[in-house]
Amino acid sequence: MNYTPAIVTDNLLFNKNNGLKNYLSVETLTGRTAIKDLEYFSSSFIRYSRNQYFAKKGYQFQDTNLVLFFKNQKWYKENKSFNSFSDKKMIRIIDTLKYIEENYGKVEYRKILYKYNFNGYPLFYIGWDPQVLNERPNDFFTAAFVLLDTTMLWAFDCTTIPPEFLVENSIGYIEMVDVGQLKENQIKIKNIDKGYIGGEGDEMLIHLYGYSDDDEDVILGFNNKGEFVKLLNRSITIDRLSYLNDSTMKFTTSVRTDFFGTGWSTKVYHFNTKTKELIGLPLNKRDLWRYATSNDIITVYKNHQSAINKSHNSIIAKIDSGKNIKLIKHLDKDFCYEVRYDTISGWMNWNDIFKFGFHWPD
DSSP: OOSOOOEEETTEEEOTTTOOTTOSEEEETTEEEEGGGGGGSOHHHHHHHHHHHHHTTTOOOOSHHHHHHHHTSTTOOOOTTOOOOOOHHHHHHHHHHHHHHHHTOOTTTEEEEEEEEETTEEEEEEEEOGGGGTSSTTSOOEEEEEEOOGGGGGGGGOTTOOHHHHHHTOSEEEEEESOTTOOGGGEEEEOTTTTTTTSSSOEEEEEEOOTTSOOEEEEEEEOTTSOEEEEEOSSOEEEEEEEEETTEEEEEEEEEEESSSEEEEEEEEEEETTTOOEEEEOOOTTOEEEEEEESSOEEEESSHHHHHHTOGGGEEEEEOTTOEEEEEEOTTOOSEEEEEETTEEEEEEGGGGGGEEEEOOO
16 A cells, blocks of 8 residues: 555545545445544444455455454455455545544543343443543543344454444443443342343343432343333332232332432332332331521421422411521422421421521430
8 A cells, every 4th residue: 555645634534645535434334424523433443444345345354353243244255366455546545544543543432341141132331431532521421231133142252343333233222321430240130020021031230329420220121022221210229129919029229318418218119010110108207307597587388388389378487597496307298398496387498498507416
């Protein structure tokens, strides 16, 4: 290949001697792709796209990964007589892809983090790190579980397979956000639903804790239609799991409770495996309470609903600032607090929580 390699400048492709103004897009693993967009792909994607030109001519590869990849493409037919291109135009395109691969491909932007044989299907966990491209630096890490057809089990052995190819050929795709620290020990694969949801196959229980969100558990698996979906994702954590009958699972969970900061309480849920309905059962045994000193006038309402709505006709008292008031957070009632002071007993809107300084109960 003695031709002057192409140069990428301002995301446009040109060649000083021969010119490539008519070649602003090329064929890649995922179809026709604009040259200017290739800098957003992994180096492996560009490498395999470049070698695809050779594979379509039947080139015999020596690299183990390329051999495995292309021999599993239906269109590949080996041609022992083909060694290289003589067409100058094709050589310049291949040279250009080589140049972009070595200078612009993002090695760590798309990365396969884990892979599983999930009920006979190849399942890959692929991470996208936006900080590599300086997009939303120090912000959310985005990743996805990508499920492939059973005919693609060979992909496990291809150690340099491009993540973009897996996504393009997926039969199931579930995105996960803010889980950059996800470790394999946070993932449990077992028959969680006892075959009630999608048959006798295993499900995947994932415990998430991102740096900008609260803990939660997600269950992935196949539904009754054979689709790979989130079977349960309702911002809860599962402490205990039991089975009530052939259609109902019982979760005892830890639930976020906002009361003078973030706290956690226990709640029970029933999950109907047929309707996918999650029903929370209120537990009043662990209601929270604190004494607090008011820094402003506190409006007290007749009942919790009027406190939520700030119904003027339901005001029963106003407590002056500087008073030591008992506040009670009922776990089954959001956006309000029960108030007790002297002979006054009523409810307060949750926004008034900011009118207090706090001290802890004995």
